[in-house]
Amino acid sequence: MQKLEIRSGDPLTTSCDAIMIGIPSASDRRPTLLASLDDAMSGELGTLVQEAGFTGQTGQNFLVPTLGTVAPRRVVLVGTGLADSDADARRRGWSDAARVAERAGARDIGLATLELDERGVREALEGIVLGSYRFTKYFGTLREGEAAREPATYLVVGDDLAVLERITAEVATIARGVFLARDLVSAPASDLNPETMAAQAAAIAEEQGLEITVLGVKDLERLGAGAILAVGKGSVVPPSLIHLVYRPDGEVTGPPVGLVGKCITFDTGGYSIKIGEGMLQMKTDMAGGAAVLGAMSALRDLGIRREVHGVICAAENMISGAAFRPGDVLTAMNGVTIEILSTDAEGRLVLADGLVYTARQGVSELIDLATLTGAAAVALGDTTALFANDDRVAGSLIEASALVGERTWRMPLVQDYKTRLKGDIADLKNTGGRPGGAIIAALFLEHFSEGLPWAHLDIAGSARADKSGGYIPKGAT
Ligand code: BES
Ligand code: MN
Ligand code: ZN
Numbered sequence: 001m002q003k004l005e006i007r008s009g010d011p012l013t014t015s016c017d018a019i020m021i022g023i024p025s026a027s028d029r030r031p032t033l034l035a036s037l038d039d040a041m042s043g044e045l046g047t048l049v050q051e052a053g054f055t056g057q058t059g060q061n062f063l064v065p066t067l068g069t070v071a072p073r074r075v076v077l078v079g080t081g082l083a084d085s086d087a088d089a090r091r092r093g094w095s096d097a098a099r100v101a102e103r104a105g106a107r108d109i110g111l112a113t114l115e116l117d118e119r120g121v122r123e124a125l126e127g128i129v130l131g132s133y134r135f136t137k138y139f140g141t142l143r144e145g146e147a148a149r150e151p152a153t154y155l156v157v158g159d160d161l162a163v164l165e166r167i168t169a170e171v172a173t174i175a176r177g178v179f180l181a182r183d184l185v186s187a188p189a190s191d192l193n194p195e196t197m198a199a200q201a202a203a204i205a206e207e208q209g210l211e212i213t214v215l216g217v218k219d220l221e222r223l224g225a226g227a228i229l230a231v232g233k234g235s236v237v238p239p240s241l242i243h244l245v246y247r248p249d250g251e252v253t254g255p256p257v258g259l260v261g262k263c264i265t266f267d268t269g270g271y272s273i274k275i276g277e278g279m280l281q282m283k284t285d286m287a288g289g290a291a292v293l294g295a296m297s298a299l300r301d302l303g304i305r306r307e308v309h310g311v312i313c314a315a316e317n318m319i320s321g322a323a324f325r326p327g328d329v330l331t332a333m334n335g336v337t338i339e340i341l342s343t344d345a346e347g348r349l350v351l352a353d354g355l356v357y358t359a360r361q362g363v364s365e366l367i368d369l370a371t372l373t374g375a376a377a378v379a380l381g382d383t384t385a386l387f388a389n390d391d392r393v394a395g396s397l398i399e400a401s402a403l404v405g406e407r408t409w410r411m412p413l414v415q416d417y418k419t420r421l422k423g424d425i426a427d428l429k430n431t432g433g434r435p436g437g438a439i440i441a442a443l444f445l446e447h448f449s450e451g452l453p454w455a456h457l458d459i460a461g462s463a464r465a466d467k468s469g470g471y472i473p474k475g476a477t
């Protein structure tokens with residue numbers, strides 16, 4: 001992550017390699033800063049801007065060297081569009097513009113905030129910081145130069161230093177959580193398994209003052225968590241439920257929340273084995289667990305006033321003499337029996353026990369995140385599929401996703417389809433045919449929500465991107 005510093009004073013007298021200035025589109029009001037800059041450059045800036053066709057639309061940016069006329073050596077104009085235009089387009093615009101500045105060689109980069117409101121400053125920083133992510137851990141001698149590159153420094157220049165301080169700290173905290181999740185998702189399964197995931201969670205717990213309990217095979221047997229145990233049986237690394245608890249320092253403003261993440265550190269499909277192409281990305285099948293850990297890591301610094309339980313259902317879905325088989329019957333923690341039709345429908349199995357376990361911690365609502373079905377990605381692309389048995393929880397998740405620019409769409413829990421999950425010799429089977437696959441998976445999970453308000457985010461299509469765009473890198477998002 002870049003270094004972020006707060007500065008007071010006039011951006012045009014702030015010495016830096018580049019100053020970024022947000023320019024709204026079609027404004028009859030020329031930003032004062034742009035006017036002073038244009039004056040300092042004898043009207044030449046205005047001419048260049050016009051010739052370049054820069055109108056301030058989101059997505060546009062324009063870099064001009066200032067050639068000694070003001071303290072910043074370059075100016076980067078960043079289109080911020082109309083006041084009611086898409087906030088996420090603005091984030092992407094800032095991210096692109098920051099890249100333009102850095103590619104031009106700028107290392108100390110000012111962000112002029114005088115003409116942005118609080119939301120505008122937040123969007124700018126979110127775009128700039130989230131867009132700077134690179135995963136260089138595995139670069140070797142051929143790419144060590146790239147890995148060693150010092151991050152740039154951003155100077156947030158403005159008047160109300162307390163407000164800038166607060167926004168900057170919040171964006172940095174959120175970005176650290178996002179980067180942690182991206183790092184975990186990008187890590188190869190040879191390094192990230194249920195054990196090393198638990199070690200990472202323990203390190204975060206220590207650093208953030210969270211309680212942590214790692215339930216191993218013995219504990220899971222005692223609890224009757226036969227579903228996660230079955231999925232983990234084929235791996236040399238045993239499965240575990242990683243349970244983190246955040247308790248706020250001061251006053252608490254509502255009942256505890258449970259976050260549950262699917263953390264299959266590698267999904268071969270088991271004996272219902274995946275074909276090559278399908279297996280290639282499956283080190284990322286732990287993105288739900290990574291998102292839970294990323295969120296847990298940010299709660300204290302954000303001053304969240306609710307108790308939060310984060311439960312990561314960690315297992316590796318492998319083939320071996322000990323692995324579970326199609327036709328096996330297992331019993332989940334709530335006593336529900338499950339007939340295995342496909343060992344590749346393993347995510348819903350680990351979540352079954354994870355949901356029941358979390359519900360029994362006294363939380364008032366459950367939210368799970370899982371790269372659960374290819375069907376969700378087929379239906380919605382990189383939009384997250386949301387399922388919920390409760391309109392309030394669904395509504396607040398939709399609202400939150402819109403605020404942060406993460407596309408989310410509510411899908412129906414068609415109760416009539418539940419008959420497709422009826423087992424032949426057990427309560428349930430773990431698959432119910434291809435049509436409506438994401439819905440069937442969600443209906444399976446609903447059996448383990450213990451009557452609580454519950455939402456399920458199927459992130460199979462959104463956890464990973466095939467190509468980079470804006471502030472979303474290629475790979476783990
Ligand atoms: N981890 C996969 C789902 C997945 C697929 C995530 C592609 C990301 C990209 C999951 O465990 C799985 O294999 N689901 C099966 C379910 C089927 C057997 C009912 C699927 O989607 O094909
Ligand atoms: Mn699978
Ligand atoms: Zn999976």
